Amino acid sequence: MASTKSDETLHDAEKAVEARQHESAPFDQEQCQIPRDKFSPPIKRIVILLTGSFNPVTIAHLHMLELARDFYHNRSIQVLEGIVSPVSDSYGKAGLVKANYRIEMLQAALKGDKWRRVDSWEAEQPTWTRTKLALDHHQEIVNQKYGENTQLRYLSGADVVRSMLKADVWLPQDIDDIMTKYGVACITRLSAPESGKGGATTPDVKEGMPDLWKQNIEVIQDWVVNDISATNIRKQLANGCSVKYIVPDGAIEVIRQHGLYKSNESVCLADWPCEKSKD
Ligand SMILES: Nc1ncnc2c1ncn2[C@@H]1O[C@H](COP(=O)(O)OP(=O)(O)OP(=O)(O)O)[C@@H](O)[C@H]1O
Ligand SMILES: NC(=O)c1ccc[n+]([C@@H]2O[C@H](COP(=O)(O)O)[C@@H](O)[C@H]2O)c1
Numbered sequence: 285m286a287s288t289k290s291d292e293t294l295h296d297a298e299k300a301v302e303a304r305q306h307e308s309a310p311f312d313q314e315q316c317q318i319p320r321d322k323f324s325p326p327i328k329r330i331v332i333l334l335t336g337s338f339n340p341v342t343i344a345h346l347h348m349l350e351l352a353r354d355f356y357h358n359r360s361i362q363v364l365e366g367i368v369s370p371v372s373d374s375y376g377k378a379g380l381v382k383a384n385y386r387i388e389m390l391q392a393a394l395k396g397d398k399w400r401r402v403d404s405w406e407a408e409q410p411t412w413t414r415t416k417l418a419l420d421h422h423q424e425i426v427n428q429k430y431g432e433n434t435q436l437r438y439l440s441g442a443d444v445v446r447s448m449l450k451a452d453v454w455l456p457q458d459i460d461d462i463m464t465k466y467g468v469a470c471i472t473r474l475s476a477p478e479s480g481k482g483g484a485t486t487p488d489v490k491e492g493m494p495d496l497w498k499q500n501i502e503v504i505q506d507w508v509v510n511d512i513s514a515t516n517i518r519k520q521l522a523n524g525c526s527v528k529y530i531v532p533d534g535a536i537e538v539i540r541q542h543g544l545y546k547s548n549e550s551v552c553l554a555d556w557p558c559e560k561s562k563d
Contacts, residue, residue, distance in 0.1 A: 330356060331365045331426045332469065334439040335406065335415055337377055337514060338370045338386050340544070341393045341535050344512035349400055352439050352469045355504045364430060366400035366439075367422060375412045379518055381544050383407035392534025416458035419466050438462055439469045442476035442489045445501060449492060463500035470503050474511045521545040 332352050338345060349366040356363050370386045371377075380386075383404075390402035405421060406413050413421075415438065423436045445468060448454050462468065470489055490498045517527050522545055528536060539547055 328360070329362045329364055329430065329434045330437050331367060331422070331430070331434060332363055332437050332439045333367050333369060333419060333422050335369045335371065335418055336444075337375065337380055338368065338390055339377070339380050339514050340386070340389050340517060340531055340539060341368075342512050342514060342517060342531055343529070344510055346393065346400075346532065347506075347508075347510070348439060348441070348471045351471055351504050351506060352437075353399070355469065355502070356437075363399070364434065365426075368394070368400060368402045369406045369418055369422070370402070370404075372407050372409050372412055374410070379515075379545075385538065385542055385544055389535035389538045392538050393532035395534055414455070414458055416455075416461050419462060423466070436466050437469050438466050439471070441471050442473040442503075445470045445489060446476050448497070460496065463497050468501045470501050472503065472506050474509070475513065518545045521547040522549075 332349060334345065334349060336345065345368070349368075353363045353366065368390055370383060370390065371380075373380065373383050387402055387404050387407060394400050394402055403422070406418050419436055419438055426434050426436050448459050472489070476489065489503050490501055493501075512530060517531060520527050521539065524547070531539070539545060543549075
């Protein structure tokens with residue numbers, strides 16, 4: 285049967301598609317290569333460790349992990365896991381509720397989560413664990429689980445990163461080790477004014493820091509204006525105000541059950557039963 289004009293056109297189109305499939309895609313240096321000055325190859329897979337009080341856990345904590353994962357995935361670095369590690373009771377921060385409650389709140393917040401989990405090792409230690417030691421511990425676990433080439437990255441808010449400049453808070457040797465062995469993913473934070481909100485005049489989180497630190501801190505700009513702090517949440521709860529949508533629902537349930545943060549001592553208008561209409 286003689287081929288028609290439309291058969292020929294179809295044949296040409298198929299040939300063109302096939303030819304394109306053999307062409308190599310343009311190589312995007314920026315997207316596909318790990319910047320050599322930051323990470324030495326062959327590291328392409330990481331696990332993120334977020335430490336803190338989580339007193340209580342907030343949506344800002346969970347959002348930090350999302351921001352960090354996006355940041356690395358956009359640079360072709362696979363994030364295998366996000367570990368959330370609450371400090372032990374001996375950290376002694378004012379108003380810190382017992383670790384078993386903070387863990388329960390985190391577990392409820394992360395229930396069914398596909399890539400994040402709470403780890404109780406730090407909380408179970410009889411004394412406070414310096415972050416460098418917590419990182420060393422988790423790196424060992426990561427090596428056993430994923431092999432030697434998977435690196436741990438320390439995730440932290442800009443306020444904590446700025447606190448590294450205070451010699452009475454961090455040991456200089458610890459910071460050097462954290463920078464060279466792990467690196468820091470630093471999320472901007474309004475309470476750390478150096479974070480700024482973007483633009484040319486933004487003061488730099490890294491201002492005044494030694495070059496070694498500057499090279500190993502990756503500043504990740506939050507894309508929402510977010511001034512959430514656990515301190516403010518505790519205040520709201522003590523005043524009987526709602527923290528719904530700021531604290532994950534599961535964690536609110538744990539707060540209610542145990543009456544944490546004086547939440548059972550104040551009148552909560554939100555909980556008053558609505559009067560039925562008379563008609
Ligand atoms: N809104 C936020 N934006 C950026 N980072 C945050 C935010 N909230 C907490 N973080 C970071 O999360 C980590 C754990 O924080 P932590 O549990 O100590 O919360 P916090 O809100 O700072 O607590 P508190 O108000 O009790 O001092 C820290 O690295 C902290 O900087
Ligand atoms: N020297 C250190 O290792 C050091 C100092 C200050 C805070 N941290 C850690 O930073 C996290 C947040 O601490 P704050 O809640 O005090 O901001 C905690 O996990 C804490 O252990 C570590």
